[in-house]
Amino acid sequence: MQQTEITIPDTYVSRLNINGLRGRVLDIPSKRPSKHGKNILLVYGHHSSIERMYSLASYLSTYGTVTMPDLPGFGGMDSFYIINKKPTLDAMAEYLATFIKLHYRNKPIAICGMSYGFLVVTRMLQKYPHMHKQVNLLVSLVGFSKKNDFRFKPATYNTLLYGSRFMSTLPFSFLAKHLFFTKPLIKASYAITAKSHVKMMDATPEERQKRIDFEVYLWKCNDARTYFATSLCFLTVNLTTQKIPLALHHVSVKQDQYFDKAIVLKNLRRIYSKVSAYTASLPNHAPTVISDEADAALLIPQRLKVLLKQYQKSKV
Incomplete structure (x- = not known):
């Protein structure tokens, strides 16, 4: 997957301010406007930004107007810590629910x-069940719901767990930001591990440098303490104790370096009333950046594309 420069039209990006937290929001108009115009909310993942996911958002605009807000502490947005809150899963869920209320009101999405x-x-749908009726279609792209979804060996899991616990404290995250997450060290670490790193191993030297440069951007625009606190969250999470009466369309990838696909599906089916499974053409969990719409299309399996087209044409 070749990386290209990500250029986003200025008219698609606007400022975002929710509860004193400043960030950005991406709004891409539908490529096929209709009287039954559809709204698609895209929520990016860990270690991410609007730029990283722009091409996927642009591709999805084939099926409706796509909106993608920053998450607190990611993509350059202020972190919860500046308002004396922790980036817990409940806090993130509350933020997302607030965004939906302000941006969509009661429109179906x-x-x-x-x-x-x-x-x-x-977690948002568990915490705010009144929102269920607003959701017409729900898609998981390599999503998960419980700590045992991860396929790490015990030693690796414990290293990540205790490492995240220590690094999410203020002193250690401060040291990480100013000593380790510097441009020279980030570049050096990826260069040293390039031949075995899943994001770098298939790249030519020129392509590898582009990917490393983008990784530098991601590490610099994401808040270090939020990164480790949210890492600790998903290494300890369990959302399988509360059901959600919605159908889910779950997309996995062929060789996910992080998750056991069978366990992920089992856990999702303990939460959602119906789970339809799909497999994307991507070779691993997620590339450094989805460079263009052709690459983005690989993340959406053909059967799901058919479903999205039906949704785009529907009257609901």
């Missing part, structure tokens, strides 16, 4: 959540 973003969506 389709929601597409990517990885951690889908975790936030699920």
Whole structure:
């Protein structure tokens, strides 16, 4: 998957301010406007930004108007810490519910959540059941719901767990930001591991440099403490104890380096009333950046494209 420069028209991006947290929101008009215009909310995942997911949002605008807000602490948005809150899953869910209320009012929407973003969506739907009737279509892109979805070996899991716990404290996250998450060290770490790193191993030297440059941008625009606190969240989460009476369309990838696909499906079916499973053409969990719409199309399996087209034409 070749990486290209991500250029977003200025008219698509506007400022966002919710509860004193400043960020951005992407709004892409539908490529096929109709009197039954559809609204699609895209929620990006961990270690992400509007730029990383822009091409997917642009592709989805084939089926409706696509909106993608920043999440607090990601994509350059202010973190919860500046208003003396922690970036808990409940806090993220409350933020997303507030955004939907302000942006859509009571309009019906389709929601597409990517990885951690889908975790936030699920918790929001559990926390605010009155929102169920507003959701006409729900899609999980490599989403998950419980800590045992991860396929890490015990030693790796414990290293990540305790590492995230320590690094999510103020002193350690401050040190990480100013000592480790610097441009030279980020570049060096990816260069050293390039031959075995799933995001880099298939790239030519020129392509690899583009990907590394974008990773530098991601590490710099995402709040370090939020990154580790949310990592700790999904390494300890369990959302399978509360049901949601909605149908879910779940997309996995062929070789997900993070999740056990069978366990993910089992856990999702403990939450949602019906889960339809699809497999995308992407070779791993997610690339550094989805460069263009052709690459984005690989994340949406053909059967789901048919469903999205039906949704786009429907009167509801």
